[in-house]
Structures are given as structure tokens and as C-alpha cells.
Amino acid sequence: xxxxxxxGLEQDRATIHLHLGAHKTATTYIxxxxxxxxxxxxxxxxxxxxxxxxxxxxxxxxxxxxxLTAGPSSVKFDRRLRKWNPERFQTCIIxxxxxxGTCGGMVGAGKLYPQLRTKLxxxxxxxxxxxxxxxxxxxxxxxxxxxxxxxxxxxGNGCSAEVFKRRLEPASRRWRDVLAEIADLFPxxxxxxxxxxxxxxxxxxIFDALAGKEIANGLHLPNEVLRPSPSxxxxxxxxxxxxxxxxxxxxxxxxxxxxxxxxxxPFDLWTEGERDELRELYAGDMEEIGSDSxxxxxxxxxxxxxxxxxxxxxxxxxxx
Numbered sequence: 001x002x003x004x005x006x007x008g009l010e011q012d013r014a015t016i017h018l019h020l021g022a023h024k025t026a027t028t029y030i031x032x033x034x035x036x037x038x039x040x041x042x043x044x045x046x047x048x049x050x051x052x053x054x055x056x057x058x059x060x061x062x063x064x065x066x067x068l069t070a071g072p073s074s075v076k077f078d079r080r081l082r083k084w085n086p087e088r089f090q091t092c093i094i095x096x097x098x099x100x101g102t103c104g105g106m107v108g109a110g111k112l113y114p115q116l117r118t119k120l121x122x123x124x125x126x127x128x129x130x131x132x133x134x135x136x137x138x139x140x141x142x143x144x145x146x147x148x149x150x151x152x153x154x155x156g157n158g159c160s161a162e163v164f165k166r167r168l169e170p171a172s173r174r175w176r177d178v179l180a181e182i183a184d185l186f187p188x189x190x191x192x193x194x195x196x197x198x199x200x201x202x203x204x205x206i207f208d209a210l211a212g213k214e215i216a217n218g219l220h221l222p223n224e225v226l227r228p229s230p231s232x233x234x235x236x237x238x239x240x241x242x243x244x245x246x247x248x249x250x251x252x253x254x255x256x257x258x259x260x261x262x263x264x265x266p267f268d269l270w271t272e273g274e275r276d277e278l279r280e281l282y283a284g285d286m287e288e289i290g291s292d293s294x295x296x297x298x299x300x301x302x303x304x305x306x307x308x309x310x311x312x313x314x315x316x317x318x319x320x
Contacts, residue, residue: 014047014085014092015131018123019210020182021097022113024147025137025196028227031095033207037219044215047085047092054084055096062122077126091212099123100136100178103148104157110167112174117181124185132189134182135210138175138285139196140301141278145170146269150230153238154254158247160239165269170278175285183294191295195286198299205298230254231264 021027034041034048041048057080061073085092100120101113139147149164182191192209194202207216230238234257242250270278286301 013130014081014088014090015133015212016127017091017093017210017212018099018127018132018134019093019095020100020120020134020136022100022136022138022144022178023097023103023151024144024227024229025139026199027095027097027137029222030207030210032222032226033219034093034095034210036222040218040220041093041211041215042087042089044211044213045089045091046211046213046215047087047089049084049092049094051096054094055098058096058099058123058126061126073122073125074128078129093210100182102157103151104155106145106148107152107157107159107164107167110164110169111172112170113178114173116178117185120182120185132186133212134186134189134191135193136179136182136191137194137196137199138178138289140282141170142268142270142275142282144196146267147229149269150235150254150267153235153242153247153251156248156251158238158242158251160243161235161269170281174281176288179289179292179295192298193289193295194298195301197301202299209298229266230258232267233264234258234260235267 019027019030031051035050038048061076081092082088098119100116105115106112138144145168149158149161152158179191179193194206199206203221204216207219208214234254237257238250238254241253283301289295290297290300
């Protein structure tokens with residue numbers, strides 16, 4: 001249906017499903033699944049906007065129109081949406097974990113998504129004329145911060161693991177704070193949350209929620225590891241290189257070092273005692289988030305033990 005925005009320009013109202021990530025929570029896997037099943041989604045009246053296209057467009061908008069208000073940004077989004085969704089499907093899925101920040105930003109600040117309000121606030125302005133639903137997966141702090149450090153290292157935003165660990169203040173900004181900021185930016189939008197640790201058990205429900213209808217059983221899902229976490233041995237070698245020659249190249253060598261240490265344990269930052277404390281912190285967040293009416297939880301943490309018969313049988317969820 002054609003509507004008029006407060007700018008007076010005609011636009012097509014659509015329901016926008018924003019998958020916000022977070023990083024290292026099977027986001028690349030989900031994006032690959034939607035990309036590979038774009039035709040199937042279209043047959044069900046759903047448009048999937050490829051992540052790289054959306055990210056590139058969003059960056060260009062911010063680069064050349066940084067001072068624009070939410071109004072003009074929403075008009076530009078609507079015009080672009082017509083190109084992404086020429087069939088004018090009612091539901092459009094956008095998945096881009098960088099909408100809420102980057103791993104480099106977290107490593108630099110020592111906090112969980114410190115620029116979320118600014119970054120996601122811009123997106124909120126873009127989609128302000130549309131009904132919006134938000135989706136985000138969260139992960140236990142111990143494994144999340146270790147994975148985020150490796151991801152930042154890969155892109156040349158590294159420092160030593162010791163420096164990052166000293167910089168971190170996990171209790172000062174938690175998942176409950178991140179979700180509260182998202183809720184403030186999208187006060188009228190439902191927010192669906194699931195713990196990463198339940199991804200394999202809850203995969204069908206997660207994909208159905210993201211699509212807005214029961215469609216997961218008809219999807220052809222990837223059956224390979226897409227973004228494996230590097231081993232402790234590979235990261236240790238990258239750190240030695242970074243301390244001596246600089247961090248901009250260290251991360252690029254991680255795959256080389258990884259090829260020389262296949263099958264080694266994944267990188268870890270914590271002692272067992274520290275890991276237990278972070279698990280307790282995360283469990284507290286799960287309890288608080290699960291009792292908050294602003295959020296719709298898929299599954300709980302820890303996940304109940306049960307078999308999984310989907311196409312990802314055999315994948316290690318910590319290495320998706």
C-alpha cells in the first residue's frame with residue numbers, strides 16, 4: 001500500500017525485520033542461510049536484503065550525509081528500499097551486526113557496544129516510517145569477549161590480549177544495558193532475544209521468527225563452518241608478531257598461523273575462576289531479560305540437553 005510520510009513523499013510501507021547480531025553469535029551463518037534461500041523467501045512474500053549491499057549503502061549515507069536528520073534519512077531509505085524490494089513484499093529482512101557497533105569498538109573501549117545508541121539511532125531514523133521488529137542473539141561474556149577480540153584482531157584493530165583484558169569491565173555494561181538502549185530507540189517495536197548457546201536446539205524457531213512465518217523447514221541451511229574461531233596457538237603467534245611488528249598485519253596472519261596448528265583448542269582469555277564469575281553474570285542477565293515484558297525470549301540459558309536433527313548436525317556451535 002502506498003502511504004505518505006511526513007515529508008510528503010509517497011512510500012511503500014513494509015514490515016522491517018532488523019537482525020542486529022550480535023557479533024560471533026552465528027550471524028554469518030544466518031546471513032548465508034537467507035542469501036542461499038532468497039528465492040524461497042521471495043516465494044513466501046519475503047525480501048532478504050543482502051548484508052553487503054545494505055552495509056555499503058548505509059556507510060555511504062553516513063559518509064556523505066552525516067548531518068542529515070532522521071527525516072531525510074528515512075526518505076533515502078524508502079527510495080533505496082524500492083530497489084531492494086521491487087516486488088513490494090510486505091516483509092523485508094535486514095541483517096547486519098555492525099548496526100550496533102564493531103568488535104574493534106569494543107576492544108578499544110573495553111565495554112559492550114559503546115557506540116550502540118549513535119549507530120543504531122541512525123538506523124532507527126532510516127526505518128522510522130515502517131513497522132519494525134528487532135532480533136538479537138546474546139552470548140556468555142567469557143566466550144563472547146574472547147571471540148570479539150579475535151575478530152578485532154583480524155581486521156587490524158588489535159592490541160595484546162593482556163591489554164584488552166585489563167581494559168575490560170564486563171559488569172559495567174551488560175547485555176541488559178544493551179537491550180535497554182535498543183528498546184529506548186525502538187519503543188514500539190517487539191524485540192526477540194535468544195541466547196547463542198541455544199542456537200542449534202532452537203534453530204527452527206529462530207528462523208521462523210526472523211522470517212515472520214513458519215518457513216525454516218523449507219530452507220536449505222549451510223552445513224559448513226563459516227567463521228571458525230581461531231585457536232589459542234594461532235592467536236598466541238599473532239600476538240608475538242603484533243608486539244614486534246605492529247597490529248595492523250598481525251590479524252591478517254591468523255589464518256596462516258591457524259593452518260600450522262589445526263585442531264588446537266580455541267583462544268581463551270580467562271582463568272576458570274574468572275570464567276565462572278562471567279557465567280554467573282550472564283545467567284543473571286538471562287533471568288532479568290526473561291522477566292522483562294519488553295523482550296520476547298526464544299529458549300533459555302542454559303539450554304536443555306536434547307538431540308538436534310537439522311542440517312547442521314555435527315557442527316560445533318562455538319565455531320559457527
